[in-house]
Amino acid sequence: xxxxxxxxxxxxxxxxxxxxxxxxxxxxxxxxxxxxxxxxxxxxxxxxxxxxxxxxxxxxxxxxxxxxxxxxxxxxxxxxxxxxxxxxxxxxxxxxxxxxxxxxxxxxxxxxxxxxxxxxxxxxxxxxxxxxxxxxxxxxxxxxxxxxxxxxxxxxxxxxxxxxxxxxxxxxxxxxxxxxxxxxxxxxxxxxxxxxxxxxxxxxxxxxxxxxxxxxxxxxxxxxxxxxxxxxxxxxxxxxxxxxxxxxxxxxxxxxxxxxxxxxxxxxxxxxxxxxxxxxxxxxxxxxxxxxxxxxxxxxxxxxxxxxxxxxxxxxxxxxxxxxxxxxxxxxxxxxxxxxxxxxxxxxxxxxxxxxxxxxxxxxxxxxxxxxxxxxxxxxxxxxxxxxxxxxxxxxxxxxxxxxxxxxxxxxxxxxx
Ligand SMILES: Nc1ncnc2c1ncn2[C@@H]1O[C@H](COP(=O)(O)OP(=O)(O)OP(=O)(O)O)[C@@H](O)[C@H]1O
Ligand SMILES: [Mg+2]
Numbered sequence: 179x180x181x182x183x184x185x186x187x188x189x190x191x192x193x194x195x196x197x198x199x200x201x202x203x204x205x206x207x208x209x210x211x212x213x214x215x216x217x218x219x220x221x222x223x224x225x226x227x228x229x230x231x232x233x234x235x236x237x238x239x240x241x242x243x244x245x246x247x248x249x250x251x252x253x254x255x256x257x258x259x260x261x262x263x264x265x266x267x268x269x270x271x272x273x274x275x276x277x278x279x280x281x282x283x284x285x286x287x288x289x290x291x292x293x294x295x296x297x298x299x300x301x302x303x304x305x306x307x308x309x310x311x312x313x314x315x316x317x318x319x320x321x322x323x324x325x326x327x328x329x330x331x332x333x334x335x336x337x338x339x340x341x342x343x344x345x346x347x348x349x350x351x352x353x354x355x356x357x358x359x360x361x362x363x364x365x366x367x368x369x370x371x372x373x374x375x376x377x378x379x380x381x382x383x384x385x386x387x388x389x390x391x392x393x394x395x396x397x398x399x400x401x402x403x404x405x406x407x408x409x410x411x412x413x414x415x416x417x418x419x420x421x422x423x424x425x426x427x428x429x430x431x432x433x434x435x436x437x438x439x440x441x442x443x444x445x446x447x448x449x450x451x452x453x454x455x456x457x458x459x460x461x462x463x464x465x466x467x468x469x470x471x472x473x474x475x476x477x478x479x480x481x482x483x484x485x486x487x488x489x490x491x492x493x494x495x496x497x498x499x500x501x502x503x504x505x506x507x508x509x510x511x512x513x514x515x516x517x518x519x520x521x522x523x524x525x526x527x528x529x530x531x532x533x534x535x536x537x538x539x540x541x542x543x544x545x546x547x548x549x550x551x552x553x554x555x556x557x558x559x560x561x562x563x564x565x566x567x568x569x570x571x572x573x574x575x576x577x578x579x580x581x582x583x584x585x586x587x588x589x590x591x592x593x594x595x
Contacts, residue, residue, distance in 0.1 A: 180210045181208065181301050182210050182227060182229055182231050183211050183230070183233075183234060183297065184220060184224065184233045184234070185212070185213050186213075186214045186216065186217065186233060186234065186236060187213075187215070187235070187236040187239070188236065189236070192288070193213050195288070196211060196293075197211065199293075199294075212227060216241040217235075217239060217241065217242025217243060217250070218241045218242040220233065220235065220247055221242075221250060230258045231301055231304045231305075232260075232261065232300050233259075233260040233261070235260055236262075237262055238265075248275055248278035248279055257307055258304060259282075259300050259303060259304055260280050261281055261282045261297075261300055262283045263284055265286050266286065281300055282296055282299070282300060284296055316565065319558070319565060322562070323478070323562045323566075326478075327475075330421075331422075331423075335418070335422070337417055341410055341414040342414045345407055348403075348407045348410075349404070349411060352403055356397075356404075359400065360397075363396070413443075415439075416439035416442035417439075420439055420443065423474035423477050425474035427472070428471060428472055429471070429473055431470075431473045432466075432468060433466055433476075433514060433523065434463050434466065436477045437461075437480055437514075439477065440481050444481075444484055444488065447485075447488050448488065453495050454491070454498075454500070455503050455508070457491055457510055458508065458509045459511075459512065460509055460511040462511065462512065462513040462514070463513075464516065465516070467523075467593065469523055469593070470594070471591060472571070475571075478562070478566065479589065483527045483559075483560075483563065483587045483589075484510065485559070487529035487531060487585070488529075489550070490529055490532050490584075491510075491529055491531040492531075494530075494531045509529070510528070511526070512526070513525075513528070516593070520590065521592060522573070522591060522592050524588060525588070525589040527587045527589075528587075530584040531585065532581070533582055534585060539577060542560050542577060543560050543564045547561075563575055567590075567591065571591050573589065574588075575587065575588070576588050576590075
């Protein structure tokens with residue numbers, strides 16, 4: 179990316195000479211120059227170009243001079259630095275400019291070689307500032323991510339424990355109850371065959387409670403209880419998987435289990451409601467080997483991406499009639515495969531939700547970028563996810579999207595790294 183330099187000078191010649199001297203660097207996109215005629219215009223340019231790296235400013239200018247410009251920029255938190263251009267020997271103005279926060283100065287008439295060295299030195303400084311900032315931001319992200327994961331982990335472990343105990347005795351007893359009910363049903367049949375007709379009281383009671391119906395229904399009731407308790411057991415296993423998933427050690431992990439655990443935890447959000455029918459999850463799982471990865475972090479990425487997909491589908495449902503959504507259902511398609519040429523595992527998560535405009539797509543991985551209402555989105559999900567995939571796993575996280583059609587996130591993780 180080219181460095182952006184704002185030249186503030188009311189003399190046309192200065193701008194022209196700068197343009198000529200640096201024309202090669204401009205052509206090679208190393209530098210990009212923008213211009214202003216005075217301090218006031220410079221402030222406007224700075225507003226429209228927040229990515230300026232360096233301001234090269236004259237001191238004496240109409241409307242707003244360089245010293246006033248510096249004083250206006252003094253307490254702002256822009257990353258650029260300002261170099262002032264002063265008349266030779268004008269120490270008073272130079273001292274004033276330095277006291278107002280100028281980074282350096284050069285003299286007029288401009289010695290272009292000296293200017294070039296000063297520009298390089300200033301840009302180096304600005305770059306190292308940016309590097310430190312980005313390191314700090316990454317560290318902050320990491321901290322938020324770790325805190326979030328450890329808080330979620332603890333909560334899930336607690337819930338899993340609370341579910342697991344009752345589920346164990348429900349499913350254990352269900353097994354026993356099934357055998358007992360079979361025996362009792364058999365016993366009852368024997369009674370019916372031998373005594374029911376002899377004793378009117380038994381005959382009458384069995385009609386009252388509809389014994390035939392109960393005998394038929396009881397096994398079905400038990401079967402559905404078994405399905406319920408099995409589902410609870412799966413949920414508890416998923417929660418355990420999630421809460422135990424390691425953030426700090428690499429393990430050999432079955433990725434499909436991680437995706438299933440995530441889907442299980444998000445089950446309630448995938449279900450149908452009064453606003454939209456259930457979201458169909460289509461699995462196209464390929465033959466993946468165990469992946470050597472940080473499972474806790476990777477599951478967090480699955481959670482972030484699938485949650486975003488559900489949000490995108492919910493948002494799309496606002497504009498569509500229910501019956502139309504039933505005929506063209508919302509889908510999340512999860513496809514996994516090995517990409518031999520890259521020696522990598524690929525996980526594609528596709529939704530047919532609202533999709534994204536190009537402007538949104540360009541910014542989704544930025545720290546704190548969100549289009550969701552205040553309190554709903556922090557804008558951290560994807561920037562954390564990209565960090566996890568690209569820095570922690572040396573992989574790649576990318577996105578394809580078309581407005582109104584949907585989005586696809588592609589996670590690529592090297593098989594050996
Ligand atoms: N599947 C998707 N379809 C459409 N837009 C999406 C999708 N995934 C992400 N986005 C866009 O990317 C933005 C950033 O996503 P990100 O997950 O980083 O933050 P968020 O979901 O807004 O907040 P949170 O930190 O709670 O996850 C979203 O606000 C949304 O505009
Ligand atoms: Mg999100």
